[in-house]
Amino acid sequence: MSNHSHHQHSEHHHENDHHEHHNHYDHHAQMVEDFKRRFYISLIVTIPILILSPMIQMFLRVDWRFTGDLYILFALSTFIFFYGGKPFLVGAKDELKDKTPAMMTLISLAIIVAYVYSTAAVFGFAEHDFFWELATLINIMLLGHWIEMRSVMGASKALEELAKLMPSEAHLIDEDGNTKDVDVTELKHGDHVLVKPGEKVPVDGEILEGKSTVDESMLTGESVPVDKAVGLEAIGGSINGEGSLVIAVSKTGNETYLSQVITLVREAQESKSRAQDLSNRAAKWLFYGALAAGLITFVIWISLGYPVSFAMERMVTVLIIACPHALGLAAPLVVAVSTSIAAKNGLLIRNRAAFEGARNMEAVVFDKTGTLTKGEFGVTNIYASNNFREEDVISYSAAVEAQSQHPLAKGVTKKAEEMGLSVKRADNFQSLTGKGLEGTVDGKQVLVVSPGYVKELNLEFDSVQFNKWSSEGKTVVFTLVNNQLAGMIALADIVRETAIDAINQLKEMNIKSIMLTGDNTKVAHYIGEQLGIEEIFAEVLPHEKSNKIVHIQEVEGLRTAMTGDGVNDAPALAIAHLGIAVGAGTDVAIETADVVLVRSNPLDVVNIIKLSKATYRKMTQNLWWAAGYNILAIPLAAGVLYNYGIVLSPAIGAILMSLSTVIVAINARLLKL
Structure with a gap:
């Protein structure tokens, strides 16, 4: 996450926190509790500070002054400065040690300036004290951090929920x-x-x-x-x-599968994202900008002849306003929310940067078997002859096939179930090597055999129908009852319904769909026609798959996503701009993929691209909101419109700043797929 999301308080330092997520989560929960406690205690101490502040009394037109009141004010404010301000001071120390000044350094600068200046006022070295502003600023900052950390923690809850699924x-x-x-x-x-x-x-x-x-x-x-x-x-x-x-x-x-899922989600949450790096850089420049703006503000007001206290107040306000809270939060919150949305939808993001690039894809390459198709044989056509009905053909075939473990056999028995036929018992079952199966059903001899065996027996069959099915790449088996041809059954790998939908949606998004398969050209083109796929590479050997991806990327010049489910797809997944592994839970190419689809659903490929686009939109909205807020607020704090009676006090500045943080957090939460 960005430098801000971990708040870099060394006492709560969790940069090296790569223990189990559970510890990480407990640790985060402790930080939330810590901010909550500091906020409430500081809030209670702030009440007497406000009552004792001369400026507040003047504002309320009352006079509650008494001897030594300023020393009590000083003591209470010192407590708030060190107790309430501790997370910010410690965080600033860490940031400066890493030479990456940002959020914490900025808040610390504002509260140190206010504290030192006010202390000088108590001992007669300056006019006004800012203790009440110091106290309110620390309170509002603690509140902002507490709210923010709770929302960050909400995003980590997805992992907790996953972990809870495992029985103990x-x-x-x-x-x-x-x-x-x-x-x-x-x-x-x-x-x-x-x-x-x-x-x-x-x-x-x-x-x-x-x-x-x-x-x-x-x-x-x-x-x-x-x-x-x-x-x-x-x-x-x-x-x-x-x-x-x-x-x-x-x-x-x-x-275990679930542990791997949890690890993947965690890796995704921790992997750096381009937009986050952008927000980190922006926070750093804002710090330098704020510092410069603060000093310039001070110098200009002094040179215009205003008292030091006034110039100081403007400078403190500029430093407070400039805290880019919202900016540090803009990207991490969106990342966390999008990662948990993805996980809930069965999309596991392993590589953030590749996922963020998914919005620019121009072509998606699909492996055929198991991705576009179910990877299991189903009956596509039945042909009955010689007074047999289609039901008889399936019924006799299923009785014999039920004894076999062959994928084709499963397709036939499944068809019998779908047709509501009870599968009869076959006796004297035997497998005829290279030819087919044989058994006795209801006292009749039944054979389920290959075309070659039928030709050997010189039996007549409808060759037009047979050749049509074969040309579509289907496997055809023949059923013989008492040596008479009962019919033919054509089987093929079944196309997933969702695949057709996915290809159509990709077309609407102007993304080209390409099929890459080791299967024969006939089968590939038959499936391709059903799906409406524009480009087909068939009979591709496993080691040639990655070459095809390179060809699509370099010769056709398309930003390419590759979707595959097997070990043979791994090199291609690694080389594509976005590697998508299908069917998590096997030892698929998960290691080389950028995103893993838990379900073997081609529509999820479309969902990845949609989520990537939505995530990017939210990030840019948040970055603009956060930076834009600072760009507008700093000149107001510096007193540009002072002559028109418009001036921002430090407390109002702090409230506005926390508000921008809350808006960014809410906006991130609104991300939907």
Whole structure:
């Protein structure tokens, strides 16, 4: 975050705070409490200071003066200066030590000038004292910081919420089959854990026993509970449904999916952003500008023959007004809010700078399988012949396919379910190597075989239909019942509905969609036509993918985002202007990606670009508001309009300044996707 967001108070120094986020968060909470406490105590002490101040009494037209009243005033103000002003003084020391004067240095300058000048007045070396202004300034600054730190902390809460998802205990099953409750941190790889109905899954692991549905919506954004059975993976933090599961621990501690998500979100919050660097530079120049403005103000009023106290008051006001509170806050708050919005929407930002550049993308390259398509076979067409109906073709095929683990088999059995057909039992099942499957269903011999086998048997089939499907890159299987052709089934990788939507939205944004796939040209063009993709690179070998990205970036001259889900996509993800890994939770190219999509939803690619644009808009609004406020307020504080009776007192200056901070904080909060 910017130099300001951490406030660089050495007593609350958390620049090196790379402990667990939890400590970081507790630490932040302590700082918030500290500012709150300092604010309330200072506020109470300010009341007698106001009553004792000669200037306030004059203003109220009362006279409560008594012998030694100024010494009491001096004592109370000294307490406020050191107690209430401590965070600012310590922060200024740190800033000057790092040779980066900014916020804290500016506030400290204002309160030191006010304190020293007022002390001189008490002991007869100057006319008026500014103790009441010193006290009100410190109060308002403490209040501003407290509000600001609370809002910064609100943004860090997204991480806390994620951390809370993890259960702390697990039911460990020992060698004798007895269960005992242990702390999750004690689990080791290979341990067996029981997850009862309705409980949270304690760690990532493989299911050994049981069947259930698991709600992974908090983790993956997938709203429909996922069916889980033996051999599938369970993710720690997801919620088990109505069945009991026994899982073998595969990942513990920091390796778990949720821990990786938390780490990614934290990295994103900590990674420097270009706009923040800009605001840091702006804060530094404002400090020098304010210092110069303050000195010039002082010199001009003195040379115009005004008393030192008046010139001093103007100078103090300029120094107070110039505190670029809002500026230091402008970027970090937007970053924090956008990071937590992204995380809630299943977009994990690893590299801030690349994410901020997403708003300028001109082309998005999609890997086909698993990204634009579901990566699983589905039945696209059914053809029935010789008095068989489509239902019969699927019913007989599914009975035999149900015994097989092949991806095509799953597609056929799924189609039977969709058509509401009960899958019959197949006896005498056997796999005919390289040809297909065979079994007996209702006493009939059923074969589900390849086109080659049908040609061997010299059976007649509709070759026009067959060739059309094959030319679209579909896989066609034939169903034979008692050696008679019952029909053909065409299967293909199913296009995601959301992919069509995503490509259309990108077109509206004038962003070119490109497909990059290792699949054959026929399949690629068939899918490309369904989606309306303009440019297709097919039959690309894994190591050639990054070359294609370079070609798009350099030859076509387009700022390019690459979206992929596999290890083979990693080099291309690294080379693209924006690397987007799809389907977090696998050991995908997460390491090389700039943004990770928790859901394998192509629409999220559009969301990244939209969020990047919205984030940038908010940042520029905030930077302009913060800097613009200072540009306007400093001349008023210097007394440019003094002859017209318009003059800013230090207290009003401080109130306005805190107000600008609050406005910037509210504006950041209004960021939406």
